[in-house]
Amino acid sequence: MEFDQLRYFLRVAERGNFTRAAADLTMSQPALSRSIQKLEEELGQPVFERNGRSVSLTDAGTLLQSRAQQILAILEDTKAEISDDGESGRVRVGAIPTVAPYFLPGVLREFSAAHPRATVIVQENTTDLLLRSCTQGEIDLAIVALPIPARYLEVEPLFEEELLLVLPPEHPLADRPRIRLQDVEGLPFVMLDEAHCLSDNIVSFCRQRSVQPVAVERTSQLAMVQELVSLSHGISMIPEMARRLDQSDRRVYRSLSGPRPMRTIAVVWNPYRFQSRLQMAFREHLQGAEPRNTSGET
Secondary structure, eight states: OOOHHHHHHHHHHHHHHHHHHHHTTTTTTHHHHHHHHHHHHTTSSSSSSEEEEEEEEHHHHHHHHHHHHHHHHHHHHHHHHHHHOOSSEEEEEETTTTHHHHHHHHHHHHHHHHTTTEEEEEOOOOHHHHHHHHHHHHHEEEEEEEOOOOSSSSSEEEEEEEEEEEEEETTTTOOSSOOOGGGGTSSEEEOTTTTTTHHHHHHHHHHHOOOOOOEEEEEHHHHHHHHHHHHTSSSSSHHHHHHHHHTOOEEEOOOOSOOEEEEEEEEEEESSOOEEEEEEEHHHHHHHHOOOHHHHHO
8 A cells, every 4th residue: 555545545535536636636537546446456345436427435435534644644744753944844824815815925925034945835715625624734724714613723813803894985984984883784795705704704793783784796706895895886894904905096994983893813723733843933923923903094
């Protein structure tokens, strides 16, 4: 049994399809099928049930999945520990889309200047997928917004930031010196897709105050939310870090009066995996990279 066979097996198990797994692994489907077949011959029983184009794990496959993850994790941790000098190596960082483009560029520049021999690999994805990747050891840490449904991950808050109301300049509320949450009740909202935790943050804040936001349009990118607001498709709430980079005069940002919507950004990692000195240095660097607070007025 070879380590590559275990990696191939895990990829097929994750994708549930040989074609998609082969594409991920940049290999031909016949080569992948032969590798899995040899693995099954060595084990003496099938690890997948073939159901047309899809596959599912057999009982033996379910057991092998757990063991293969442990074996490969031990291998990766051993290699990392042996080569751990605190300066060279890689850090695999995941971040949610409403954080990655606004917070990480400055962090990466400063960390690279302090650790020129290190390589930082960034993966942008939704919270659920990042937590799974972190648990399985596919990334070393993830930058997400709380709360998170993770039982076996270490969580360290980094900073809080305000969610600002964003409106087109001609909106009737744009000239008001104070805007209450009740003032926007019933107005159309442009929101991110439900897979993004920012939408949960907004809806949760509103519902706690007996206000139900009316989402009329949804998109997968925060920049598109801002553009749709500019086109008077609705209003929205935007993280302060995104507002700081917005130089457009086609949008205005306001803080809500009274309790303000906030979100907490945190870094999470798997404490059961080996933590290299480089990974710990990156986490320490994150702690010192808190964005400065700015006014919600434009």
